Amino acid sequence: MKISFFTNMRTPYRTQQIDTIAANTECEIDIYYVAQKTSTRNWKLDRTRFCSESDINTASFFNKIQTIFKIVKNSDVILLGGHEYIDYVIASIFSILLRKKQVLLCDGISAERLRKEKLSFLKKVVKRLLLKNTRAIFGNGNVTKQYFVENWSYPSKNIFNQYLTVDTKEIKKLSKESHIIKKALREKYNILPNKNVIVYCGRLVELKNIKIIIEALAEYENKDGMVFFIIGGGKEQEMYQEYAQEKGVQIVFTGFLPDPKDVYKQYFIGDCFILPSYSESWGLVINEAAAAGLPILCSTHVGASLDFVIEGENGYLFSPYDRREIKEVIHKLFYMNDIKKMGEISQRISEHWTFEDSSKSFNKLIKSIE
Structure with a gap:
């Protein structure tokens, strides 16, 4: 069976995921990238070992249509990375016309979209048409399943957990030396051993809601x-640095780290992880922090929160708009809980979210549509 996978761009986690899937299936998988690489995600990347890869984002619109038609025509299954790019929609339409099996890959849905979603009438009609012709969904976590079942009445039996993750094996290997790494990093960044460190990982854009953490800490009694x-x-680093200084909050930045292994090490400096995003389809940094053994403080709008945060056991959820609530969950975490035990629960959750789990789930999906 030949599978053509249309996705946006190369990423470290996707490369590892697809390689693991390809190594454990009899299917032939070709990957087609439809988006330009962004300057904010200048990762150090390897190519896949078991799949062919092609960029179709530089072609003219007419040539792109011809290229996509040929790809779909010569495929058995079309795996689409969503519906947000015109390339995906074109591939989906050709799949319908050529009667090819179509599978939707969904990395997650920002959790607030479970309650409300604003789409124009035309977009709703198009989406219903595309979903009607989708044989299965390879969707990440409970948030994706709830979204498609509750918002679009899609059959739950045709939704398979994607288990999209990061290199948890590498993080687990590093965790054996976590105390050494923690000591070295605290010395590097001049952080005293008795300080409580709250870790955030990601871009510094407004959507990530970093400012509210500074405001919550500014009001914190300790x-x-x-x-x-x-x-x-x-570029926003200086602005946040000045704001934190104005509020009397100690803040430290690592700067951009292109190698995922360097990123993984940084988690061990912390006592807990926080993700305050206004909107987050998934949040793979939650996977990383959990694998590193950190308790999780997480916005209710983050897709991963439904699977990775057990309230009061390995972390707490909060509204991304309520700094008092954020201050309260920080207090609960540090003064009313066994942080080490909570971190161990986070690690146990991450152990059931691996590339191998993703591969097994994908094979079940393929068997269901054969």
């Missing part, structure tokens, strides 16, 4: 004992 540690950097 703010001098806290450090807000940000894995990342960018």
Whole structure:
């Protein structure tokens, strides 16, 4: 069976996921990238070992249509990375016309979309048409399943968990030396051993809602004992640095780290992880933090929260708009819980979310549509 996979761009996690799937299936998988590489995600990347890869984002519109038609015509299954790019829609339409099996891959849905979603009438009609002709969905986590079942009445039996993740094996290997790494990093960034470190990892854009963490810590009764540690950097770094200084909050930035292994090490400096996003389809940084053994403080709008945060056991959820609630969950975590035990629960959750799990689930999906 020949599968043509249309996705946006190369990423470290996708390369590992597809390689694991391809190594454990009899299917032939060809990958087609439809988006330009962004300057904010300049990762160090390897190519896949078991799949062919092609970029179709540089072709003219007319040539692109011809290229997509040929790809679909010569395929048995079309795996689409969504519906947001015109390339996906074109491939989907050709799949319908040529009667090819169509599978939708969904990396997650920002959790607030379970309650409300604003789409124009035309977009709703198009989406219903595309979903009607979708044989199965390879969707990430409970949030995806709930979204398609509750919002679009899609059959739950045709939705298979994608288990999209990161290199948890590498993180687990690093965790054997976590105390050594933690000591070295605290010395590097001049963070005293008695300080409580809250880690964030990601871009510094407004959607990530970093400012509210600074505001919550500024009002925290023991703010001098806290450090807000940000894995990342960018043009907004100076602005946040100045704002934190104005509020009397200690903040540390690593700067952009292109190698995922360097990113993984940074988690071990922390006592907990926080993700305050206004909107987040999934949040693979949650996978990373959990694998590193950190308790999780997470916005209710983050897709991964439904699978990775067990309230009061390995972390807490909060509204991304309520800094008082954020201050309260920080207090609960540090003064009413066994942080080490919570971190161990996070690790156990991550152990059931691997590339091998993704591969097994994909094979079940393929068997269901044969």
